[in-house]
Amino acid sequence: MALIVHKYGGTSMGSVERIQNVAKRVAKWMRAGHQVVVVPSAMSGETNRLLGLAKEINSQANPRELDQIASTGEQVSSGLLALALLKEGVDAISYAGWQVTIHTDSAFTKARIMGIDDQKILADLNAGRAVVVTGFQGVDPQGNITTLGRGGSDTSAVAMAAALKADECLIYTDVDGVYTTDPRVCEDARRLDRITFEEMLEMASLGSKVLQIRSVEFAGKYKVKTRVLSSLTDPLMPLDQEMKSGTLITFEEDSTMEAAVISGIAFARDEAKITVLGVPDRPGIAYQILGPVADANIDVDVIIQNQSVDGITDFTFTVPRADYQKAMDLLKNKVQSHIQAKEITGDPKVSKVSVVGVGMRSHVGVASKMFRTLSEEGINILMISTSEIKISVVLDEKYLELAVRALHKAFELDQQ
Ligand code: ADP
Ligand code: ASP
Ligand code: MG
Numbered sequence: 001m002a003l004i005v006h007k008y009g010g011t012s013m014g015s016v017e018r019i020q021n022v023a024k025r026v027a028k029w030m031r032a033g034h035q036v037v038v039v040p041s042a043m044s045g046e047t048n049r050l051l052g053l054a055k056e057i058n059s060q061a062n063p064r065e066l067d068q069i070a071s072t073g074e075q076v077s078s079g080l081l082a083l084a085l086l087k088e089g090v091d092a093i094s095y096a097g098w099q100v101t102i103h104t105d106s107a108f109t110k111a112r113i114m115g116i117d118d119q120k121i122l123a124d125l126n127a128g129r130a131v132v133v134t135g136f137q138g139v140d141p142q143g144n145i146t147t148l149g150r151g152g153s154d155t156s157a158v159a160m161a162a163a164l165k166a167d168e169c170l171i172y173t174d175v176d177g178v179y180t181t182d183p184r185v186c187e188d189a190r191r192l193d194r195i196t197f198e199e200m201l202e203m204a205s206l207g208s209k210v211l212q213i214r215s216v217e218f219a220g221k222y223k224v225k226t227r228v229l230s231s232l233t234d235p236l237m238p239l240d241q242e243m244k245s246g247t248l249i250t251f252e253e254d255s256t257m258e259a260a261v262i263s264g265i266a267f268a269r270d271e272a273k274i275t276v277l278g279v280p281d282r283p284g285i286a287y288q289i290l291g292p293v294a295d296a297n298i299d300v301d302v303i304i305q306n307q308s309v310d311g312i313t314d315f316t317f318t319v320p321r322a323d324y325q326k327a328m329d330l331l332k333n334k335v336q337s338h339i340q341a342k343e344i345t346g347d348p349k350v351s352k353v354s355v356v357g358v359g360m361r362s363h364v365g366v367a368s369k370m371f372r373t374l375s376e377e378g379i380n381i382l383m384i385s386t387s388e389i390k391i392s393v394v395l396d397e398k399y400l401e402l403a404v405r406a407l408h409k410a411f412e413l414d415q416q
Contacts, residue, residue, distance in 0.1 A: 002167035003035045003125065007135065007157030010044035011174035012231035013077045022172075023084035025235035026130055030090050032239050035125040037164065039135045039157040040081050042073025047136075047150070063108035067137075067147045070109075071097070074134035074153070082132045093124055094132040097139055102156070104138035104146045107297065111146035112214070113138060113155065116163035133160060154215035162222035169224050170246075171211065172231035177247035178203070178210055180413040181265040186405050188414035192263065194250050199263045199356055202390045206354040207268030219249060261359035261366060262411040265404055268352045271301070272324035273382065273394060276315040276331065278342025281308035288339050289315055289331070296330055298323040302352065302385040302394055316383065318394060324348045350382060351400040354392035355407060367391050373410040379403055 006029070008022050022040070029036050041047075050069050054061045078094040085092035097104075100120060104111035124131045135153025140146050148155050154171060161169035178200065179189040195203075197220050204213040210228060219226045229246025279285055290300055303317040319327045324346065331344050360366050370391055374381060379402065383394035395403060408414065 001033045001035065003037075003164060004029060005037045005039060005157050005161040005164070005166045005169045007039045007153055007169070007171045008041065008081075008231055009153065009171075009173045010041045010046070012172050013040050013042070013081070014044040016080075018231075019077070019080050019084050020087075021235045022081060022231065023088045023090070025172075025231070026085060027088040027090045028236060028239065030130055037121060037125070037131045037133060037160055037166070038081060039133050039153055039160055040074065040077045041135050041153040042077050046073040046076070064144055067108045067111075067145050070147050071134070071137040071145050074136050078132045078134045082130075085130050085132070090130050091128055092130040092132060094134075095120070096134050097137040097156075098143070098145060100133055102133075102138035102159075104140055104148070106140040106142065106144065106146065108144070108146055110149040110297070111138060111140065113148065113159045113218075116159060118163050121160075121164065148214070149212065151209055151212035152214070154212040155218060158215040158218040158224050158226060161224045161226075162218055167225065169219070169226045171215075171226065171228045173210065173228060174230070174232060175210065176230035176233070176245065178208075178228050178264075180263070181404055181408055182208065182210075182267070185267075185401055186265075186408045188405075188408060190414060190416075192247050194248050195263060196358055197249055197251050198358055198389060200249050202354070202356045202387075203264050203266045206266035206356065206390065206392060207352065208264070208266040216249070220251075223251060225249075260357060260413075261363045262355050262357035262413065263359070264356050265407050265411075265413065266354045266356055267400060267404055269397065269400055270321035271318050271350050271352050271394065272321045272327075272346060272348040273316060273318050273350045274324070274327060274331065274344065274346045276336075276339075276341045276344055278312050279315060279339050281311050281313040285313075285339060286315070289335060290317070292330055292335055293319070293327055296323075296326060298327050302383045302392065304383055318350065318352065318383070321348055349397040350394050351397045352392050352394050353400065353403045353407065354390050355411065356390045358389050360389050360391075369410060370407060373406050374403060377402055377406045379406075 082092045082094035101117045103115045135156040177191040183189040201216045204216045226249045301318045306314040379399045381393045385392045
């Protein structure tokens with residue numbers, strides 16, 4: 001008998017029929033003698049619908065109220081799944097995050113999980129119940145409902161698996177594993193049987209939304225055995241087959257792994273670029289520009305500071321597109337005059353494409369191949385950033401798909 005956490009995403013929970021299929025699958029695992037905790041997302045489109053309603057009332061809605069609203073999608077899907085399980089003849093109970101308790105900090109709309117109480121869940125499991133726990137949400141020390149950022153149910157599931165010391169966390173989704181790049185953008189994308197934790201962390205942090213980055217961080221920190229697999233297969237498929245399907249995240253590079261230099265291409269479509277022109281090049285200037293941005297809870301990504309000329313320099317960085325206006329307003333109203341910057345300009349329509357692979361450590365020429373491929377397609381690179389196992393470029397949004405496909409081909413990711 002094993003303790004398994006299942007996570008089902010929006011598409012997997014997208015209709016009554018799909019929820020019934022999830023119940024059939026969970027029932028199959030229970031009948032095989034396993035203990036199962038299920039973490040569902042809201043039904044597909046529901047979180048967008050709820051946030052859309054809020055934005056209609058106030059485009060600058062209060063984040064606490066946004067969480068109050070957005071968290072309800074998961075409460076509905078959890079209750080529906082518990083009902084479907086009961087109908088399948090499985091004893092089941094659903095809980096919202098605050099009932100478990102899933103403790104988070106108070107960073108509304110992007111809260112972090114601080115701890116999960118396991119007593120209630122363990123008692124239910126030991127009584128033979130399937131336990132359904134809402135994804136995406138928790139409760140802060142003051143009792144406010146919080147959400148974990150878009151795609152946060154992945155993190156709820158892996159954190160739950162870590163807290164319960166589960167044997168495995170299965171992330172059921174609408175694709176049958178982690179691919180060399182988003183299969184919806186590149187039809188030659190190939191499914192990976194395994195991916196190293198480090199590569200998955202990079203892919204997720206660079207925009208591959210198949211797993212939320214924080215879920216991968218949890219998996220790494222607590223060594224949670226995590227597998228990404230399809231929820232759209234026959235729910236009654238043989239268990240031994242299902243247990244081997246999808247993509248396993250591994251914690252060491254073993255000899256059976258593909259010895260590829262590049263394992264995948266990730267991209268983040270909705271980025272924006274901001275340039276602060278004509279600032280004095282003196283100690284503390286980066287802090288004076290980026291400090292207030294960070295204090296406003298805006299993630300800054302690629303950063304470039306130009307060579308200074310006559311003691312004056314330019315400073316460029318990217319932020320998520322959703323935070324572009326907020327960052328621009330902040331810089332223009334609160335920072336510009338303070339640091340005596342000449343001008344602040346921006347481009348809200350840029351994207352970032354990255355090639356990722358641990359093999360890059362021991363291979364030269366990856367960057368030049370990437371730049372050559374983009375130049376052959378006539379794509380202008382706006383910014384470049386590198387680490388040991390990834391190279392990212394920022395480019396005009398309109399070239400995103402072209403860049404992904406060209407790089408996928410150039411690095412022969414379509415071939416085994
Ligand atoms: P869920 O609702 O199950 O959480 P998501 O939409 O959040 O599903 O994530 C799954 C989607 O991630 C896929 O439909 C696919 O379009 C996208 N995706 C992006 N990059 C990858 C990748 N490298 N491999 C697989 N899927 C990817
Ligand atoms: N329902 C939430 C979202 O749409 C969480 C998730 O799907 O993981 O972002
Ligand atoms: Mg998701």
